[in-house]
Amino acid sequence: MTTRATLTDVARAAGVSISTASLAFSGAGPISAATKAKVLAAAADLGYSGPNPVARSLRRGRSGVIGVVVRKDLRQNFRDPVAIQTLDGVATTLGESDLGMLLVPTDDASGQAPELLRHAAMDAAILLNGAAAGAPSVRVLRDRAVPAVHVDTAVRGSVSIRVTDAAGMRAVAEHLRGLGHSAVGVVTLPWGPHVEPGPLDPARPGRSSVPYTAARWAGLLEGGVLPVAAQVARGSWVEEGIRAGHALLDAMPRPTALVGFSDLLAAGLLLAARERGLRVPQDVSIAGFDGVDLPWLGEDVLTTVTQPIQEKGRLAAAAAIALAAGERARSAVLEVELRPGTTTGPAPA
C-alpha cells in the first residue's frame, strides 16, 4: 500500500519549493495566482487533500480542539434537555470558529480522570460536569495547564459561567407565598455524593455540595419558604419527579404547592398529581426551574424560572476560545426570570 502524499510530494510535482506549496494552502502570504493554481492542480493529481492536521497543529502550537467534559453516562446526561441545550450553545459557538469539540465523558465519583483527559490534545476545556475545585478532572487539567471554563460552578482562579440560581428560586418562593401557599413540598436535584436520594429533613438539610443545588435551596429560604417536606432526586429525571411527587403528596398535612429543582422533576410532580386525580392548580400548585420545552406535557404550561441555557453554552465556548488563544476571559453570571404558567394558582382555602 502506497502511503499518503505529503506537501513535499506536491511541491516536487508542481516544481515549487515546499514553502510555496504551503502558501498555496494556508493562504497566508503572497503567492501568484498562477503558482497557486499549479500547486492545487498537482495536489488534485496526487490526491492530496490538504495539509496534515496533526503536523499543522504541532507546528502552530494549537490543536484547534476544545475539550468538553460531560458526565459519564451520556444516556442519562443527555436525557436532560438542559445539558443538551448547553451543549448546543457550545457547539454553535465553537462551530463558528471552526473549532473541534472533543467530548470527554467523565466520572468524577470514580476518583480519577479518564485517560483521555490526560492525553488528548486540546487548547482549552469546558467543564459541563459540575466538577468542583478538587475534582480529578479539574486537577488533571490544571496539571496539564489546559485553561478551563466551568459551567454552573465557581472555581477559584478559573473562569466560570453561571446563572443567578438563588434569585430565581427566591422568585418562585415569593410567587407561591403571594398566592397564599404556606405548605410547600420540594424535590431537589442531587444533594452531593454523601447524601442518599430520598427524604430530606427540611429543617436540617445540611449544606449541599452541589453549588446550584445549594443556591436554589438557599433561594427558597430567602424567599420565605421553609418546605414542609423535601425529597432528594437521583437525577433530573421525570421518573424521579413522579416518585418524589407521590412521596410529597403523602405528607400530612398535604402540601398545597410543590416545587421541582428542575423542569423535568416538576413535570414528574405534575404527572404524579394527575395520577392521583388532583387538579392543578386548584388542588395543588406546581413550579419548576429551567424553562425548557416539554411538548408532551399537554395543555398545562409549567410555572418555572427560565434560564438562558443556550447562552450559557455560547458564553462558555466564547471564553474557551479566548483562553485557547492565550487571551483573558471573564466569568459571567446570567440573569434568570420567573415565568408564571398555568400550574400555579391561589392556595386552596
Place this chain on the structure above:
Amino acid sequence: MTTRATLTDVARAAGVSISTASLAFSGAGPISAATKAKVLAAAADLGYSGPNPVARSLRRGRSGVIGVVVRKDLRQNFRDPVAIQTLDGVATTLGESDLGMLLVPTDDASGQAPELLRHAAMDAAILLNGAAAGAPSVRVLRDRAVPAVHVDTAVRGSVSIRVTDAAGMRAVAEHLRGLGHSAVGVVTLPWGPHVEPGPLDPARPGRSSVPYTAARWAGLLEGGVLPVAAQVARGSWVEEGIRAGHALLDAMPRPTALVGFSDLLAAGLLLAARERGLRVPQDVSIAGFDGVDLPWLGEDVLTTVTQPIQEKGRLAAAAAIALAAGERARSAVLEVELRPGTTTGPAPA
C-alpha cells in the same frame, strides 16, 4: 511567560538522553526502575505532565480521535432518545479504548461539509447523520482517505451498521392486521430533502431517499398494510406526532390504528388521541418504532419495535476502531423485535 517544559528539558534535568526519558513515559521498552523514577521526579519538578499529545500523534501517525458526524441542530437531534442512545453506545466503546470522540455537527442540506470535517485530525469517522453516498460529508471523508462507518445507511464500499427496519415494520403491519385493523394511518419520518412535510398520498408516495424511512414504508406494505392516510413528519418529535395525529384522525373514515415511524411520533399520536378523548386501544390502536423509554407517557405501554440502539453505537465504534488501526471491519445488520404493549388491541367493530 515561560514556555511549557518538554521532554528535552526533563531529560536534561534528569541527566539522561531524550530517548530514555521517552521510555520512562511510554513504558514501551526496557528501562531500569531507578532511571524511571529519576525521570519522573525530574518531570514532576518541572511541572511536565506527560508527552505532548500532538507531537506524539504526529510521530505515531495516529491521532487517537474518532470523528462522530451528527446532524447540525444538536438541540433537535439530541432531543431524540435514539440519537442519544446511539451516541452513548459509541462513547462507551470508544472510551474503553481511550479514544477521543470529536463531535462534528453537519448540515448536509447546505451542500457542503463543515470546515472541521476537512481539517480536523481523526483516524476514522462514524456517520450518525444518515448521510447517503453522494453527501458532502461522505465525499470529504473519502477525499481525505478517512475510513468511515455508516450507521443506518448502506454506502457502497463502506462499513455500515444497520437494523432490519423493513422486517420490523412488517411485524407491526401483521400485528395490526391480526387484530382486524384495515384502516391504518401513518406518520413517517422525513421523506427526503425534496418532499415537504405534511400529507402524503399513500397510493403514490414515491420512494423515500432516506434509507430507513424507505425500508419502514416498504415493510408496512410487505405486511399487507396499505395506509388509508399518511403524514410526513418534519422530524422525530412529539409535536409532529401530535400534529400528524390530529390530521390522521380527521380522515374519513377514521383510521382504527395509527403507526408512527418512531416512538416519539407514536407518543405524539397517543397524545393527540387523548386530547380528542379517544380511548386507546378501544377506539384507536397506536404503534411505534424504536423501543425507547418514555417515562412521561403514563400508564400506557407503547406497542413498538425494539431495536438494539446502543448496540448499534457500540458496533459502529468497534468498527471504527478496527479501521483506525488499519484492520478490516465488517458491516452488520441487527435484528429488531416487535414488543406488543397496551396501546394496540382489536379493531372496533
Place this chain on the structure above:
DNA sequence: TACGGGGGTCGCAACGTTTCGACCGGCCTA
C-alpha cells in the same frame, strides 16, 4: 580466560508542517 548474550542507554532520523528571513527581479519614482 575468552566469548556470547542480554539488559539498559543513547544518537539520530524521521513525522509533515509553518514561518522567518533572505533573496531576486521588475517597476515606479525622483
Place this chain on the structure above:
DNA sequence: TAGGCCGGTCGAAACGTTGCGACCCCCGTA
C-alpha cells in the same frame, strides 16, 4: 538613469515526540 520598494519565491530551522539500530558493560558459561 539610479535607487528603493514590493510582490513572489525559496532554504532552513523549528515544533516535541518515538523507535530503530548501535553501543556498552556486566554476567554467566564453556
